[in-house]
Amino acid sequence: MQIDQVETFLDLLDTRSFNRTAERLAVTQSTISGRVRALEKALGERLFDRSRAGTQPTTAALRFEVHARVLRRAWADAQADVKPYGAAVMLRIGIQHDLLDNHVADWLAALRSALPDCGFYVEGHYSGQMCRDLESGALDLGVVFSPRPSPDLYFESMGDVGYRMVSTKVEELSQVAPVDYILPNYSPAFAQTHATMLPGLSEGSVSSGQAAAVRGLLQALGGTTYLPVNMADTLITDGAARAVANAPKIAQPVFVAMHLRNRHRAAYRRMAKVLRDRVSG
Incomplete structure (x- = not known):
């Protein structure tokens, strides 16, 4: 292997x-x-x-x-x-799966510019696993959707990312049938907002918590769902789906997470600022 x-x-x-x-x-x-x-x-x-x-x-x-x-x-x-003495310090960063594909290149370029003496290892994860890895020291920094309360972890708000409803079958929200709806479950906060805004679409026979999988289900099965704005816009531009009129956009809060002992260290403060500026900007 x-x-x-x-x-x-x-x-x-x-x-x-x-x-x-x-x-x-x-x-x-x-x-x-x-x-x-x-x-x-x-x-x-x-x-x-x-x-x-x-x-x-x-x-x-x-x-x-x-x-x-x-x-x-x-x-x-x-x-x-x-690595020999003097080589770059390797910092390990976990990023929520849904943010990895659309943002990782831009974020990594900004981090390397801000910390030229550091190397970066980046991988996609879910919030719970990242929080456990931060506690154990397996990760240095995490970009998460769902902070997990812990006396050893520190979280800062980075802003929000948006999700848009798209469909291969209908034009307007009133036309969406629950039987054709692919239920997204990206995080507890997303699920709660979705249930409040769209109570009639909060149950589905097909569901996933990863945007790439939801996109794959939409393309394979057809129907309607929510996708990250960048991913949704790509499908719309390619003619593979259409934006659903009158559907609310759902905002997902994003947080940067680190071990409590690192919250005042200069490199970690710089990384947090770089990532926060990318999301809020």
């Missing part, structure tokens, strides 16, 4: 597309396929099912995901530990 196989596996879980992962990792699709086959051979289990509807992880893949993330983090730690 090689680290590039693990990286490819985790990226495929996010994109659900061999073509998209090949683009993101700057390799050919045949290379992606070869890495997946090698990993499946090493594990003795099939990891992905491919069809016209897209690429879907198997049960074995979902079970392997947590171990793959541990392997990737251990590799990053090993790389940081063997």
Whole structure:
């Protein structure tokens, strides 16, 4: 098993597309396929099912995901530990899954400009896991949707990100049928706001808490749902969906999180400011 196989596996879980992962990792699709086959051979289990509807992880893949993330983090730690004296300090940053695809390049460029003597390792996570990793020291900084109360953690508001309702079937909110609605469950705060604004659409037979998965369901099944504004705008521009008239936009609060002991350290204050300026701006 090689680290590039693990990286490819985790990226495929996010994109659900061999073509998209090949683009993101700057390799050919045949290379992606070869890495997946090698990993499946090493594990003795099939990891992905491919069809016209897209690429879907198997049960074995979902079970392997947590171990793959541990392997990737251990590799990053090993790389940081063997750096010679004077090499860049490696800071580990977790970012909420829904923010990773649209924002990570801009945020990482800004962080590198603000802290040129530091290296950055970035990965996508959910809020609960990031809070646990911050407590244990496995992460240095987290960008989360749902702060988890802890005497060891410190949170600051970064502002809000927006979600827009889009559809492949209807034009207006009054036309949305619950049977065709893909229920988004991006965070407890989002779910509460959604239930208050749209009580008639707060139950669904299909639901997901990750924007990439919700987008995949919308494209595969058709229907109506909420997606991050940038993701929604891309589908609208491509003609793959339309904005639903009269549907309210839902705002999701975003927080930067760190261990309490780091809240006054200059590097952490600088990172928090960079990220806050990117969201609030």
